[in-house]
Amino acid sequence: MSIDVTTEVVRERSLPVRAIRDTIAITGRNLIAYRRVPQLLVFSTIQPVIFVVMFRYVFGGAIHIRGSVSYVDFLMPGVFVQTVVFGAIATAIGLASDMKSGLMERFRSLPMARSAVLAGRTTADLARNVFVVLLMLVVGFLVGFRIHTDVLGLLGGILLLLAFGYAMCWIFATVGLIVGDPETAQAAAFPVLAPLVFASTLFVDSASMPGWLAAWADHQPVSLTAKAVRYLTLGDSPLGRSSDLWAALAWIAGILIVFAPLAVRRYRRAI
Amino acid sequence: MTDAAIQVEGLTKRFGDVMALDGIDFSVPTRSVFGLLGPNGAGKTTAIRILATVLEPSGGRAAVLGHDVATDPDAVRRRIGLAGQFAAVDANLTGRENLRLIGLLTQMETSAIPPRAAELLERFDLGDAADRPVRTYSGGMLRRLDVAAALVPRPPVLFLDEPTTGLDLHSRNGLCDMINELVEEGTTVLLTTQYLEEADRLAERVAVIDHGQVIANDAPSVLKAQLGSTVAELGFDDASIAEQARALLAGRRPGVEREGTLVRLSSNEGPRLLVDVLRELDGAQLSPATLAVHEPSLDDVFLALTGRHAEAISEDGEPAAEEPAGSRRRRRKGAA
Numbered sequence: 001m002s003i004d005v006t007t008e009v010v011r012e013r014s015l016p017v018r019a020i021r022d023t024i025a026i027t028g029r030n031l032i033a034y035r036r037v038p039q040l041l042v043f044s045t046i047q048p049v050i051f052v053v054m055f056r057y058v059f060g061g062a063i064h065i066r067g068s069v070s071y072v073d074f075l076m077p078g079v080f081v082q083t084v085v086f087g088a089i090a091t092a093i094g095l096a097s098d099m100k101s102g103l104m105e106r107f108r109s110l111p112m113a114r115s116a117v118l119a120g121r122t123t124a125d126l127a128r129n130v131f132v133v134l135l136m137l138v139v140g141f142l143v144g145f146r147i148h149t150d151v152l153g154l155l156g157g158i159l160l161l162l163a164f165g166y167a168m169c170w171i172f173a174t175v176g177l178i179v180g181d182p183e184t185a186q187a188a189a190f191p192v193l194a195p196l197v198f199a200s201t202l203f204v205d206s207a208s209m210p211g212w213l214a215a216w217a218d219h220q221p222v223s224l225t226a227k228a229v230r231y232l233t234l235g236d237s238p239l240g241r242s243s244d245l246w247a248a249l250a251w252i253a254g255i256l257i258v259f260a261p262l263a264v265r266r267y268r269r270a271i
Numbered sequence: 272m273t274d275a276a277i278q279v280e281g282l283t284k285r286f287g288d289v290m291a292l293d294g295i296d297f298s299v300p301t302r303s304v305f306g307l308l309g310p311n312g313a314g315k316t317t318a319i320r321i322l323a324t325v326l327e328p329s330g331g332r333a334a335v336l337g338h339d340v341a342t343d344p345d346a347v348r349r350r351i352g353l354a355g356q357f358a359a360v361d362a363n364l365t366g367r368e369n370l371r372l373i374g375l376l377t378q379m380e381t382s383a384i385p386p387r388a389a390e391l392l393e394r395f396d397l398g399d400a401a402d403r404p405v406r407t408y409s410g411g412m413l414r415r416l417d418v419a420a421a422l423v424p425r426p427p428v429l430f431l432d433e434p435t436t437g438l439d440l441h442s443r444n445g446l447c448d449m450i451n452e453l454v455e456e457g458t459t460v461l462l463t464t465q466y467l468e469e470a471d472r473l474a475e476r477v478a479v480i481d482h483g484q485v486i487a488n489d490a491p492s493v494l495k496a497q498l499g500s501t502v503a504e505l506g507f508d509d510a511s512i513a514e515q516a517r518a519l520l521a522g523r524r525p526g527v528e529r530e531g532t533l534v535r536l537s538s539n540e541g542p543r544l545l546v547d548v549l550r551e552l553d554g555a556q557l558s559p560a561t562l563a564v565h566e567p568s569l570d571d572v573f574l575a576l577t578g579r580h581a582e583a584i585s586e587d588g589e590p591a592a593e594e595p596a597g598s599r600r601r602r603r604k605g606a607a
Binding site: 011012013018021022025026029032033036037101102103105106107108109110111112116 | 357373
């Protein structure tokens with residue numbers, strides 16, 4: 001038999017153990033980037049803060065919402081959703097950068113769990129979303145946002161936002177792996193997101209929209225998630241009902257079921 | 272079985288219509304340095320990527336320390352280190368953090384990682400920069416960190432894809448010393464290069480690859496000896512004068528050929544040759560307009576082995592728009 005040099009320092013670990021250890025290692029590596037390049041975080045938080053100020057104080061006075069809910073209470077769930085949706089672009093940019101830099105190629109030559117690169121990326125982006133959502137919540141409270149339900153409703157709303165943001169990360173993981181270039185990933189993301197974020201009920205009620213647009217705005221996943229958060233923070237009203245919560249959960253599950261395998265397959269083929 | 276660290280048999284790789292590797296064979300003994308020599312797009316990088324389990328082969332067999340790259344890639348991955356053409360490190364991490372990450376992902380004993388990282392950083396002259404983010408590193412530092420990263424788990428087999436690209440002379444020398452040390456410690460090294468001189472310096476044996484096939488497999492000194500150690504190129508004002516000169520010179524010695532207005536001679540007694548040649552030409556009133564002398568290059572190896580120039584081909588099969596190819600084309604045009 002051939003000579004086999006077994007190095008004493010490299011251990012043979014079972015796949016589940018490797019999957020967990022390697023995901024933690026990759027997550028840590030991605031989080032260091034957020035700490036060391038704070039611009040990444042600042043830009044993804046400044047923009048929603050500007051939206052809060054703009055909609056709350058500039059447009060808000062001219063926007064009327066059905067029922068007795070104040071505009072800021074309507075607005076904030078929409079801004080939370082917008083924040084996690086745009087934040088998902090970072091997943092695409094991160095993975096595309098790794099492909100371009102050759103880091104992905106090195107990862108493929110290592111005895112690490114294949115799943116860890118994608119799991120570590122999306123876990124780091126989930127951790128970033130926790131930070132950003134809590135920050136936006138503070139901003140919201142400062143500009144007058146109030147919870148009409150209770151602490152459980154607020155917690156539920158935060159968990160739903162994080163789950164939706166996590167699902168969006170898998171969509172953009174797929175996008176990032178397909179385009180393989182950070183600039184292209186950024187450019188490709190906006191046309192996909194604009195109709196979801198702006199043709200929505202994130203900032204305004206659909207009542208004033210033409211019928212065909214209202215139909216889209218009321219039923220697309222980004223709006224449904226905002227309505228579900230409104231249901232959880234404002235209570236049952238035409239602005240958000242329990243059926244919206246179920247619809248949002250179904251979308252999250254559906255996105256993960258479709259895009260997680262798609263991204264993994266794409267990763268296996270990507271160089 | 273043999274004691275080969277790397278065994279490649281009939282290996283093929285197809286990208287669409289392009290055969291990047293068209294059935295290559297070679298084997299690398301343990302504790303040796305083997306070079307893959309060829310122009311851009313010849314298939315060198317494809318071969319390394321398959322051996323490093325980054326790409327799957329289309330056909331044939333490749334094994335590292337007896338483990339098949341296609342059927343048992345994880346066993347191969349536990350035994351190799353790869354430094355590709357681009358510095359595959361994370362720009363936001365420090366040098367030390369990069370090496371620790373590789374240590375974790377190569378399943379090293381956690382306690383063994385920090386001392387190993389520190390040792391490599393010292394060895395590659397990165398001690399002072401160890402705790403700076405890598406995006407502040409110079410090109411040469413990046414390259415050194417990349418090679419260091421490949422060495423973290425002390426892999427018994429090391430792949431280096433054009434390791435000297437982007438290195439200054441000092442770093443090149445350092446790399447040569449490092450490779451020699453590693454081989455003494457028992458490592459097997461497979462590297463690629465476009466330069467015969469570099470292969471001669473680093474590798475004990477080279478396979479010359481052209482269009483996805485091995486066209487020679489020998490010690491670099493043997494390849495060089497086949498060529499003669501010196502190539503002289505004499506340029507004349509027009510092709511007819513050049514032909515007269517060729518006829519005159521070829522009458523007295525082998526290894527004379529003409530290409531347009533250029534007459535090329537190769538010999539292993541360089542200085543003596545030049546004195547004789549110039550005297551003969553002067554006697555026949557055939558003074559050359561230009562004179563160039565150079566050591567055999569990859570291009571000369573190709574000319575000797577295949578009768579044509581090395582052709583740089585990009586991965587998709589198109590001739591690459593690169594400086595060497597471009598300058599050759601210009602030269603041919605000028606000669607026509």
